[in-house]
Amino acid sequence: MPELPEVETIKRQLNNRIRGRKIKEVEVNLPKFVRYPLNQFKKLVKGAVIKNVKRRAKLLIIELSNGYSLVVHLKLTGQLVFNGQNNKHTHLIYTFTDKNWLVHNDLRQFGFVKVVAKKDLNSFFIKESFGPEPLNKEFTFDLFKSLLNKRKKSKIKPLLMDQKFVAGIGNIYADEILFRAKVLPIRKVNDLEIGEVRKIYQAIKEILTLAVKKRGSSNKDYVDTKGGKGSYSFLQKVYQRKNKACFKCKAKIKRIKLGSRSAHFCPQCQK
DSSP states (O other), X not given: XXXXXXXXXXXXXXXXXXXXXXXXXXXXXXXXXXXXXXXXXXXXXXXXXXXXXXXXXXXXXXXXXXXXXXXXXXXXXEEEEETOOOOTTEEEEEEETTSXXXXXXXXXXXOEEEEEEGGGHHHHHHHHTOOOOTTSTTOOXXXXXXXXXXOTTSBHHHHHHOTTTSSSOOXXXXXXXXXXXXXXXXXXXXGOOHHHHHXXXXXXXXXXXXXXXTTOBOSSSOOOTTSOOOBGGGGOSSTTOTTSBOXXXXXXXXXXXXXXXXXXXXXXTOO
16 A cells, blocks of 8 residues: 555655646546545536645645545555556546646555545544654654553554554555664564664654655555656565565564564564
């Protein structure tokens, strides 16, 4: 699933490519993809100008000139490609008045588009109960500590992936953050020393910032709005590297089940 770096990459690229463009038409090939009455959706989108594209957690918010926003969740295999090729996995096509277009592909069909009035956006996200944005300046070390203090019995990796704890981190970056911090994913919060907490906080900032710079990770289906792959995959130290040698100590990377997900780690470097 695209995580914060991937969705942030798409947000930035869409702002450069579709902001200010007017939607001439929208073609819906898979009606269930739109969580809104279909005829109303088409009427609402047609003729609207893209005012801005924002991100909250793993969601994209495409603001329209008519007071509504399209809230897009890419889920596991969603793609938004500017002037992309229409194929059997293309479920939405936005055509602009300048003859450019935007396709929304989704192989697994888990993604969706919701329509939310601008006046209702704040309450919509309050209802979603997302945690703070880890790359915002408001996400301070003191805030991180206070959040951890409320979840002392939690294991650190599942906690980092909990969208109500902190927004946008998923399986890939939780593994990479904990490797950089030298902390095992199974450690409980109340077992962490203050120095380890600080290392995790710093790793969150550093890993996510670098991953955004590299346009995310393309381990599977993710591509950016140009159809290109993110290059952070080449920098991953533990994620999907089971039984491969650790780049630092040469020990074999291990993979374990942790709840309903997996965790990759180095048994030598992480304690």
